[in-house]
Structure formats: C-alpha cells, structure tokens
Amino acid sequence: MKEKLRVCAVFDIGKTNKKLLVFDQNYQIIKEEQTKFEETLDDDGFPCDDLIRLNNWLKSSFENILQNTDFEVVGLNISAYGASFVQLNAEGKPLTPLYNYLKDFPKALRQQFVENHGNDVFTATASPELGMLNSGLQLYWLKYVKPEIFHQIRYSLHLPQYCSFIFTNNPVSERTSVGCHTLLWDFQKNDYHAWVEAEHLHSVQQKPLASNTIGLTDNNIAMGIGMHDSSAALVPYLKSFDEKFILLSTGTWAISLNPFNDEPLTAAELEKDCLCFLNYEGKPVKASRLFAGNEHERQTKHLAEYFEKEVDYYKQVKFDHDLVWLLRNKFKQATPDTADVGLLKDCPFVERNINLFKTYEEAYHQFMLDLVAQQVASLSLVMGRTNPKKIFVDGGFSKNEIYMSLLAETYFNKQVFASEIAQASALGAALVINEHWNNQPIPEQLIQLKRYF
CATH class of the missing domain: 3.30.420.40 (ATPase, nucleotide binding domain)
Structure with missing residues (x-):
C-alpha cells in the first residue's frame, strides 16, 4: 500500500x-x-x-x-x-x-x-x-x-x-x-x-x-x-535570511517592510502613511505604503489611449539607459525629497504635459522615473538607523525591468533583488507552525532571487 x-x-x-x-x-x-x-x-x-x-x-x-x-x-x-x-x-x-x-x-x-x-x-x-x-x-x-x-x-x-x-x-x-x-x-x-x-x-x-x-x-x-496575511508574507524571508533586509512587497499597494527598525513611530511619519505592526515573534515592523500599483494601472491606461497602443504595451518596453539620460537632461526630475508620499498622494507624473513626449517609450520611462522617486521616498521612511544592505522586491513590480533597474541605480550601495516566491502569505502560515507538522528541515531555497545592478 x-x-x-x-x-x-x-x-x-x-x-x-x-x-x-x-x-x-x-x-x-x-x-x-x-x-x-x-x-x-x-x-x-x-x-x-x-x-x-x-x-x-x-x-x-x-x-x-x-x-x-x-x-x-x-x-x-x-x-x-x-x-x-x-x-x-x-x-x-x-x-x-x-x-x-x-x-x-x-x-x-x-x-x-x-x-x-x-x-x-x-x-x-x-x-x-x-x-x-x-x-x-x-x-x-x-x-x-x-x-x-x-x-x-x-x-x-x-x-x-x-x-x-x-x-x-x-x-x-x-x-x-x-x-x-x-x-x-x-x-x-x-x-x-x-x-x-x-x-x-x-x-x-x-x-x-x-x-x-x-x-x-x-x-x-x-x-x-491564523495570521494577518501581510505579516505571514514576511515569514519566509525572516526564516531564510540572517542579515538585515527590507522587503518591498508590491501589488495594488507597494508596502515597504523593515523588520529590523524598532524606532518609535513619529506623528510626521504617520502623516506620510507610515505605520508599525507586529511580526510573528511579536516584534515591531516599521512599514510604509504607496498606492503604486493602482497608479501604474491608471497611467498605463492613459498612455495606451494617448499613443494608441494596447493597454499592456508597457510589458514590451525594454529598459533604455540612454533614454533615461536624455529625459534627465530634458525635463526637471522629481526627487525623493520633493515627491509627496502622504496617504493616496498623486505621482509627480500627473503634473506632466503628455504632449511633450514623442513616443510611448519616452513617456513610460518618465513615468517610471517619477514613480521610483516616490517609491524611494516611501522606502526611506522605514530605513531607520539599521540601514539594511539588501532590498527584496516581490509581487508585480519585481517583474518590471525598468522599475527594478532604476531602483537598483538609486541604491547603488545596496543589493537589490527581484524575488520570486509562490504564495508567500500561505507559505508563511505553513512555516510558522513548521515544528508542529513537519519533521524535515526547512529547505534553504524557498525564494528565487535575481539581482539588479
């Protein structure tokens, strides 16, 4: 049998x-x-x-x-x-x-x-x-x-x-x-x-x-x-890595999570949509949120209509370093210091005149430059004194070459990884009770990583 x-x-x-x-x-x-x-x-x-x-x-x-x-x-x-x-x-x-x-x-x-x-x-x-x-x-x-x-x-x-x-x-x-x-x-x-x-x-x-x-x-x-799903999604990373890291979990919201920052939350951080929650060990995790996935959906629909492309045309756009250089010289750029990251604040791209862009590719690269400036501002809220050397990005934006390349360029002194993990929340919920059902050691390769430079 x-x-x-x-x-x-x-x-x-x-x-x-x-x-x-x-x-x-x-x-x-x-x-x-x-x-x-x-x-x-x-x-x-x-x-x-x-x-x-x-x-x-x-x-x-x-x-x-x-x-x-x-x-x-x-x-x-x-x-x-x-x-x-x-x-x-x-x-x-x-x-x-x-x-x-x-x-x-x-x-x-x-x-x-x-x-x-x-x-x-x-x-x-x-x-x-x-x-x-x-x-x-x-x-x-x-x-x-x-x-x-x-x-x-x-x-x-x-x-x-x-x-x-x-x-x-x-x-x-x-x-x-x-x-x-x-x-x-x-x-x-x-x-x-x-x-x-x-x-x-x-x-x-x-x-x-x-x-x-x-x-x-x-x-x-x-x-x-039972566990709160965002906290459960952090468990595979905490079980897999000993060194300090930030997890940038992206979907409709891009949520930056620093499990190693236990500095008390300030009223100013709270106003910028920063919060704390408890991880599975009961330790505070500082988190900040940006409505980035929602903004991406909104802007890609707008660009597709204007340039008469398919709504998911952005998936065909390759990262072009020369185009980024050209845009930086041509237009005033948003910076993390000037990007507003309060609750549901618009991306700086909203203020731009779309008629100034010759092609979809040019406009999309500029949108990503603006979005990443806002993302860096959101990430910096949770960085704290711990200053982790690794940033893991999972979810939708981890598959976006332009987003990942611009993020890695900004954090040139850190290691930026696109992370692939199937069903992170469910995996975390299984891992957290591992000792009660599993007599095998936890595998070392739970998470697939791709580094960006």
Whole structure:
C-alpha cells in the first residue's frame, strides 16, 4: 500500500480571491484551489464578504482534502486579510455581517472619539487614521450606532482567528492581527491602549498569543491560530535570511517592510502613511505604503489611449539607459525629497504635459522615473538607523525591468533583488507552525532571487 504524503493545508483568504493550498514537507505546493464569492450586503446595504458562504466553503474544502487518499493532513493554518472583525455571541455564533473595512466611518463619531480619547491614540497605536480600516473603530461604531448588538458581543475575533475558530471552537487573539493599524495596541506599553479599557471593549481584551500557537481540530490535526496575511508574507524571508533586509512587497499597494527598525513611530511619519505592526515573534515592523500599483494601472491606461497602443504595451518596453539620460537632461526630475508620499498622494507624473513626449517609450520611462522617486521616498521612511544592505522586491513590480533597474541605480550601495516566491502569505502560515507538522528541515531555497545592478 502506497504511503500517504504528510501535508499542511493553508486557507489564504483575500478580499478578492479565496485559496486553499496544500504543501508537502519540502514546501512544494502540491494542490491549489481558488474561488471567488459574490459579495453580499450588510444590514446597512453596504457590500461585504459573505460570512455564511465563507464558513461553508472552509468546512467543505477541508473535508475534501481529508478524504484525499494520497494525503495525510497533519497541519492546518489560515492567512487572511486584516481590519475585519467577526462578532460572536456567548454561544459562539456570529452576531453581525462581516462588515467591510471600506465602509464609511461617520464624521460625527470620529469627532466624538478624538474629543474623548485625543489624537495621540493614533501615534501610540502606530495606526494612521483610516476609519473602519482601524478595526478598533468598528467596535466603537457598533457601541454607539448599534448598541443592541454591541451588548450581546462576547468575543470579537479578527478574521484569521475566526477562520481558525471554525475548526477548533477556541476563540483567541493573535499578535499579527492585533498589531496592524487596529488602533488597539499601544506599542510603547506593549499592551492594549487605555482607550480600549475606558470604552469597556472587553470582547477584544484577551492577551494576544504568539503566531506559532496551535490548537487541535476535532480530528486531532495541529491547527494554527491564523495570521494577518501581510505579516505571514514576511515569514519566509525572516526564516531564510540572517542579515538585515527590507522587503518591498508590491501589488495594488507597494508596502515597504523593515523588520529590523524598532524606532518609535513619529506623528510626521504617520502623516506620510507610515505605520508599525507586529511580526510573528511579536516584534515591531516599521512599514510604509504607496498606492503604486493602482497608479501604474491608471497611467498605463492613459498612455495606451494617448499613443494608441494596447493597454499592456508597457510589458514590451525594454529598459533604455540612454533614454533615461536624455529625459534627465530634458525635463526637471522629481526627487525623493520633493515627491509627496502622504496617504493616496498623486505621482509627480500627473503634473506632466503628455504632449511633450514623442513616443510611448519616452513617456513610460518618465513615468517610471517619477514613480521610483516616490517609491524611494516611501522606502526611506522605514530605513531607520539599521540601514539594511539588501532590498527584496516581490509581487508585480519585481517583474518590471525598468522599475527594478532604476531602483537598483538609486541604491547603488545596496543589493537589490527581484524575488520570486509562490504564495508567500500561505507559505508563511505553513512555516510558522513548521515544528508542529513537519519533521524535515526547512529547505534553504524557498525564494528565487535575481539581482539588479
């Protein structure tokens, strides 16, 4: 009889895509399923994730994996998006829809919060003021807008911990979910902020557990307590490299992460969309964000229309050093000192007259010069005194030769790498519980690197 393969299953719950990945003991993906759910409407008519459907999908997908005769499932974990609470009653049943973090936060309630608790809360909790994206404010909103629901809440679980709860029935709090722009965690005090107690938010005041904590499912499988997906994506790098580095994780947002910078966040940094969160070991990670992927999509559509090209024509444009030199001599260039990186600030390219560019290639190179100037300004916010010598870029921009070449030119005194890693968040969630399911050493080649000069 063929021996079953020992595996770890990970649910990776994104806002758009929901995935189930199965890893073998060498961290190769041996099965991958992906699905999308239609959003439903919450009790105010605002779109939100369908909690009932998510719940059913998690259970049925896991049941299917357990019935696969090729696998012996010995580990299970969750990586999921943050800033979302599931409110449970005393019986462990959800009381509310999974409210969307993009829902508007009432202005009058914001004013009331600041009057009662001061503006310093945002700096102390390393949380830019983001309304419902500060998950603590979701509880505050429930308390004052829907008090009849608020008073029934026994546990407020961040989404990753709720997904774990489905399998273990154990309601817990976890470091990476609590320590990510939630407005709940006081980084200096290393405990919940005083406003949480002042407002009697007892449903969130459990001590956050380490990310490698496990429980057991009904069938005695080692079950992780879930992780915030951005923090999970950092785990493979922390496990693979001893020397200091910055990870620039790119998608719709370009997020610069420095796990070695524990300098307290300043009010000025906060205004420039800089924040801190806790990594899987409970240590602060300084992070800054730039809406770079969104800006790239916007500008490439505009350039394609103007120059009558296909919308993805930029993929054919090769890095041209001579053209960069020519543009630098022809036009005044944005610099990291002048580029504005506050919340959702425009790229300097927006101010340029597109009629001055003879070709798509010329305009696209100038756009990338402007975008990289802004990116360097964002990166410099997290550099700190640690000044790491390595920068890893993963996600969409790691495949963009022009972006990578300009970044490497700027950081000529550092090593800049494009990094290729499949399903980093899910991989991180499997790695963090490695000791509980895997009797093999962690492979050295988890990440493929390409250096740019």
